[in-house]
Amino acid sequence: MNLIFEHENFFHPCVIPFRGKLILLMSKITAMDRFTPPYFCFSEDGGKTWTKPEQIPTLKDFEKCADFRPIKLSDDNKIMIIGLVSNGADKDAAYSGYKTVYLIFDGEWSKPQDLLGKEEYNHRVACAQTELAADGSIIIPIYFDSPKKGGFKVQTRKFILKDGTLIQTESGNVLNSGIGNGWHEPSVTAFKGKYYLTLRCTTGCAWLAVSNDGLNWNEPKKWTFSDGTLLETGPTQQHWMHLDNKLWLVYTRKDESNEDCFRWRTPMFAAPFDPEKMQLVKEKEILVLPRTDYKNRPGLYGNFHVENCKGKVYISDAPLWFDWTADKEAIAWFSTSVVIREIKFGEFTK
Numbered sequence: 236m237n238l239i240f241e242h243e244n245f246f247h248p249c250v251i252p253f254r255g256k257l258i259l260l261m262s263k264i265t266a267m268d269r270f271t272p273p274y275f276c277f278s279e280d281g282g283k284t285w286t287k288p289e290q291i292p293t294l295k296d297f298e299k300c301a302d303f304r305p306i307k308l309s310d311d312n313k314i315m316i317i318g319l320v321s322n323g324a325d326k327d328a329a330y331s332g333y334k335t336v337y338l339i340f341d342g343e344w345s346k347p348q349d350l351l352g353k354e355e356y357n358h359r360v361a362c363a364q365t366e367l368a369a370d371g372s373i374i375i376p377i378y379f380d381s382p383k384k385g386g387f388k389v390q391t392r393k394f395i396l397k398d399g400t401l402i403q404t405e406s407g408n409v410l411n412s413g414i415g416n417g418w419h420e421p422s423v424t425a426f427k428g429k430y431y432l433t434l435r436c437t438t439g440c441a442w443l444a445v446s447n448d449g450l451n452w453n454e455p456k457k458w459t460f461s462d463g464t465l466l467e468t469g470p471t472q473q474h475w476m477h478l479d480n481k482l483w484l485v486y487t488r489k490d491e492s493n494e495d496c497f498r499w500r501t502p503m504f505a506a507p508f509d510p511e512k513m514q515l516v517k518e519k520e521i522l523v524l525p526r527t528d529y530k531n532r533p534g535l536y537g538n539f540h541v542e543n544c545k546g547k548v549y550i551s552d553a554p555l556w557f558d559w560t561a562d563k564e565a566i567a568w569f570s571t572s573v574v575i576r577e578i579k580f581g582e583f584t585k
Contacts, residue, residue, distance in 0.1 A: 527574075554572060
């Protein structure tokens with residue numbers, strides 16, 4: 236595990252391989268749910284050292300940005316990132332005012348393009364894992380509406396990349412839980428001929444859906460372990476990891492060690508997925524990122540990324556430490572650092 240940019244308040248980090256180097260993408264957190272346009276930097280030694288972070292020039296004029304992640308492409312000589320931008324000073328920063336844009340890096344950053352039309356202004360792709368289909372198309376999970384409109388809803392859509400522009404070709408069924416804040420921040424993956432979707436929710440657990448084509452999904456079910464117990468987790472992201480020819484889920488969950496932790500957001504675990512039983516194999520669960528404390532406060536995980544590469548996986552997050560004012564009405568202070576873990580194939584099967 237590599238801790239870098241300590242207490243510099245970078246957030247939403249993700250590691251992306253590019254032409255034999257690593258790119259680290261991240262924003263700075265300026266207040267709760269307020270983030271700067273993304274920064275990027277390079278490493279030529281596998282993540283041991285990094286260049287000085289620079290802000291992406293074609294995004295720096297936006298007032299707010301959030302949740303940028305890479306999109307899988309068939310062309311290894313370029314990368315695409317997708318996330319949220321806004322020039323509105325919305326008080327309700329977590330739920331409104333954003334639109335989804337994407338841009339390409341091939342040595343230079345392109346200008347951002349809107350993923351969707353104006354009529355779908357508040358449809359979001361946020362902290363998502365996308366999937367590159369066998370035909371070269373890209374499956375992107377989207378969530379939309381808000382808790383004020385009966386909860387977030389989820390849909391996957393298929394796009395093709397033509398002359399630097401994403402063109403939508405198909406869309407799937409809409410998943411609507413009708414409970415809590417709804418399903419949101421979905422991530423999609425493919426494994427052994429099926430597609431899988433993991434869904435964040437405010438119900439004290441995460442949810443799982445399966446599809447034959449990556450577009451049309453069955454009714455989601457709650458994530459459970461092979462011993463029948465529920466994956467108890469706060470409203471926090473989960474992501475997919477491909478390791479040792481198995482599909483894993485990476486998550487935070489309730490544990491004896493984190494009863495003092497907001498939303499049980501530390502430590503971070505992973506467990507292999509059994510596609511026949513549609514469960515996580517409890518006895519094979521591993522610790523991915525340990526708990527880290529600062530000023531007697533636990534570092535909160537949960538806004539993380541899993542980058543699946545050939546022979547290895549990169550997991551990146553930014554533990555957030557904070558404390559309340561004496562009256563518990565405001566945040567007294569906060570701090571973040573960036574943590575990166577490289578997991579090589581065979582590491583947990585020796």
